[in-house]
Amino acid sequence: MNKMNDGHDNHEKIYDNLFEAIYEIVKRVPCGRVSTYGQIASLVGISDARKVGYAMNSLERDDGVPWHRVINSKGKISLRDPFMAEVQRQMLGSEGIEFEGDSVDLSAYLWDPQE
DNA sequence: ATCATGACGTACG
DNA sequence: TCGTACGCCATGA
Numbered sequence: 183m184n185k186m187n188d189g190h191d192n193h194e195k196i197y198d199n200l201f202e203a204i205y206e207i208v209k210r211v212p213c214g215r216v217s218t219y220g221q222i223a224s225l226v227g228i229s230d231a232r233k234v235g236y237a238m239n240s241l242e243r244d245d246g247v248p249w250h251r252v253i254n255s256k257g258k259i260s261l262r263d264p265f266m267a268e269v270q271r272q273m274l275g276s277e278g279i280e281f282e283g284d285s286v287d288l289s290a291y292l293w294d295p296q297e
Numbered sequence: 298a299t300c301a302t303g304a305c306g307t308a309c310g
Numbered sequence: 311t312c313g314t315a316c317g318c319c320a321t322g323a
Contacts, residue, residue, distance in 0.1 A: 200319060219305045230317045235304035240320070252304075260304040270304095 200228065204237040211251045213277045215293040216286055218255045225295060235260065250274060251293075257285035 203226045211217045219231040226234075238249045250273040254260045261267040271281065279291055 220307085223306080228317085228319090229306085230319080231305040231307090232303080232317080233305085233319050236302090236319060238304050240303090249304085254304080255306060262304070266304090 200226065200233060201237040201240060204234055205241075205245065205247045208238075208247050208249065208252060210295070211248055211293045212297070213248075213251075214279070214291075216251050216253050216274065216279060216288070216291045217293045218253060218288070219260070220255050221292070221295075222252060231255075251277075253286060255288075257288045259284070 204222060207222050207225045208217070219234040222234045223229065223231040234252065238247075238252055241247055241249055250270045259267045259270050261270055274286070275281070279286055
């Protein structure tokens with residue numbers, strides 16, 4: 183669920199938890215680019231990339247978080263569910279991301295946070 | 298309150 | 311290349 187508001191946080195970027203912070207970073211990844219669990223983790227200041235995966239897994243509905251643009255450091259899709267993995271692949275494909283077999287060339291599509 | 302569980306990355310042998 | 315250890319969140323039973 184989403185219980186991030188105690189009722190008085192608005193203009194300040196204060197997050198009740200790590201997942202909210204992760205979602206804000208993922209929202210910055212533009213169409214046509216991909217990011218990795220590790221990169222997102224680094225940007226929110228944590229060393230555990232798994233937590234980024236946990237955060238993505240916890241998304242129940244679309245909160246404007248482009249979860250499909252987050253893949254692993256090997257350039258592959260990490261979703262365990264084959265169906266959803268294919269969905270993710272299709273979504274990336276429709277955004278212009280090309281696959282070489284089952285992986286994406288990160289040197290060509292990795293998001294640069296400075297952009 | 299404890300326990301299991303789940304989309305990872307890096308270091309090391 | 312492969313297996314293992316570690317990092318240490320959020321949620322539901």
